[in-house]
Amino acid sequence: MNITVNWGLLAPILAIQLILMVTALTSLYKADATRGPKWMWVLIIVFGQILGPIIYFVVGRNDRS
């Protein structure tokens, strides 16, 4: 019962996800203010799979100040 996984194929996908996550976390770390508490965004970014970082970038960033 095991799917033969070709890691050579999946590694880039995981890498892209990682880049997205790290970018979102960097942005969050540098941001002066976000909509909602920062720890909440950390959870969303880390556990939200692909959607987490996207949601953060669209909704969480507060560019006005």
Added chain:
Amino acid sequence: MTLLKVDQLSKQFKQHQAVKKISFSIDEGRCVALLGPNGAGKTTTIHMLTGLLRPTSGDIQLYLQGKQVADRRPHLGYLPQMPVFYSWMTGREFVQYAGQLAGLSRQEAERRTEEWLEIVGIQDAAKRRIGGYSGGMKQRLGLAQALIHRPKLLILDEPVSALDPIGRRDVLRILEQIRQETTILFSTHILHDAEEICDDIILIEQGEIAVQGSLEHIRQSHSEPMIMIETLNEAQAKALEIAIRNKPYVHHVASEHQTLRVTVSQLEEAERGIMTEAVQHQIFIRKLEAGHSTLEDLFMKVVRA
């Protein structure tokens, strides 16, 4: 020489007429205060002058060496009441950007940016993101971006109202410095700020000009004989006000707590009359001072009328 001429300028918002056919002109080299209480139409007027708002009717003309210019904007510098910048830019980047938008070459903008950052005193914060600036720093940055292209007319909307005393002092000092080169129009609701650095005053109330002219001239022509009376308490002041209000020698009475400020036609006659009234109504006068009305009195009279 006339720099700016405003003729019958009006602005109508749906139900409310914010500015009603005001006309004035500004001479080159003057510092003019647009004075009035909150909601008098100062910001609306300024928005029309800068081109941010389209007038309902009326005319605004800017003259350069006696010739009218088609587009005012290259010759105007503007600082809004609460300047907002791109929070992701640094202070230096924004001033440079503003300079280039105003038509300066890149090198020229860079050179002048350094000059102005130093004059307004934020060169130390120049490489930080504007998002982290305080209110006072934003005001200074706003001045730098308004002045970088050496405008003929600098327009400021309540430049010092939101600042703490030190910030206020600094901004007034910077204005003092630049008024040598630039004509300034600024709005304020604080008479004191206007008196401090201005040559001319345009006093507006409910969208209309109440008084305008040079500070000196207004001071003289609107100075009336005035008697300041301090009574024991508010009730007594009220009683005295009622007693003298309709006397022929009284022009206007303004009361504040136990103090009355009475503008009169003739000092001796009025003083005698008021004393008589006070004795008759058994009002105790703690202090009576005869003198002349100040700009403050004029301002209060216009605003409360």
Added chain:
Amino acid sequence: MRQFGLFYRKEMLEMARSYKWIWVPMVFLLLGVMQPVTTYYMPEILKHAGNMPAGTIITMPTPTAGEVLAQTLNQFGTIGVLVLVLSMMGIVSGERQSGVTSLIFTKPVSFIAYMTAKWASMLTLTAAAFACGYAGACYYTIQLIGSLDVGTVIQAGLMYMLWFVFVISVLLLISAWLPNSAGVAFTTMAFIMLLSFGTSLLSRYLSWSPSRLSTIASEILTKVETLSSVGPVLWISLCSILICVMLAVYRMQSQESISAKA
């Protein structure tokens, strides 16, 4: 022209500092890569998924490389468009709402330069993101499914890109109209979805609709005989793009008050 360059560079810098240059292309890359990979593993996933009786044989027609790529374009057409709209919804309204426009528009700036620079910057980001996603999709499709014809791929890609250009032009126009970002995003998405839906429903009458561009791109890849002639669609799309941009400039210029707050 000088001001166009200035505005354009500012938009590029803003997109970089708000990380749009990273996350938007990455999302597209992910979208592009996922489709061929899931297609490739689908039989195995199905085999292990349900509790089917032993010996069940699942026969699925293996899609061709072109079909897989066409499915990827479908993904771009839904999630991709949504990501683009959401990432750029505030490009005009954000500035007007914050009030920074009152500093910009009291300088002698041209509205044409201001709006077209915004349009061009959106175009640049979109093209980069689409190129990333499309290239990733092609690479994985070739690795996993089968070979692709270069000419066809490029032709379909360009056709699809034009659809995206239409979408951002609509976005620009609506941005010039509505004061807040959420409204801009919602209205744009609603319009695009209605247009696509309407076109597929009434394909006989709306064979010239710009949303046919995405269908045509898929048809090129899957080598289906296209029912519409490409010419009118191209012309209508290009004209709509031009009209959207011109109307957006006109709208900005003719506003009574430039900053959203009166």
